[in-house]
Amino acid sequence: MSSVMCRGLRSPIRGLASLRKAQQISTTLVHNETIVVKNNEEFVNKVMNSDKPVIVNFHAEWCEPCKILTPQLRSLIEPLDDLDLAIVDVEDNAELVHTFEVKAVPAVIAVKNGLIVDKFIGLVDAEMITNLIQKMSGKKTEPK
Numbered sequence: 001m002s003s004v005m006c007r008g009l010r011s012p013i014r015g016l017a018s019l020r021k022a023q024q025i026s027t028t029l030v031h032n033e034t035i036v037v038k039n040n041e042e043f044v045n046k047v048m049n050s051d052k053p054v055i056v057n058f059h060a061e062w063c064e065p066c067k068i069l070t071p072q073l074r075s076l077i078e079p080l081d082d083l084d085l086a087i088v089d090v091e092d093n094a095e096l097v098h099t100f101e102v103k104a105v106p107a108v109i110a111v112k113n114g115l116i117v118d119k120f121i122g123l124v125d126a127e128m129i130t131n132l133i134q135k136m137s138g139k140k141t142e143p144k
Helices: 017-022 040-048 064-077 094-099 126-137
Strands: 034-037 054-059 084-089 107-112 115-121
Touching (some): 034 040, 040 054, 040 084, 040 094, 054 064, 054 126, 064 084, 064 126, 107 126
Parallel strands (some): 034 084, 054 084
Antiparallel strands (some): 054 107
């Protein structure tokens, strides 16, 4: 199986102190939410501490494969009430890029109960995406 990805992230890498500090805060999400992550604290609150599984899409505006994957993930995940989608722009979230060792985009991680349970890098086939969503939500989805 091959995948298409963009290499060469352009964001500087910073320390993890604020991410570790923020891990002590907890919030609950409203169902069917797509979270556009703006900072580390929001990531911890809405992804790592979520009661629901969350699929996290690391992407960049300049990445052509990301322009295909992000809308596909949105269309498959937004209708589900037991799974959320978080979108992380690698240009604006260098600390998260470093923490999760994102070396290329798109990169997708699946988080459940604060743990990474699966991941893939690049633009993969629709079956791999739907299998991940089914694994996380327990529901069958059809590729669009």
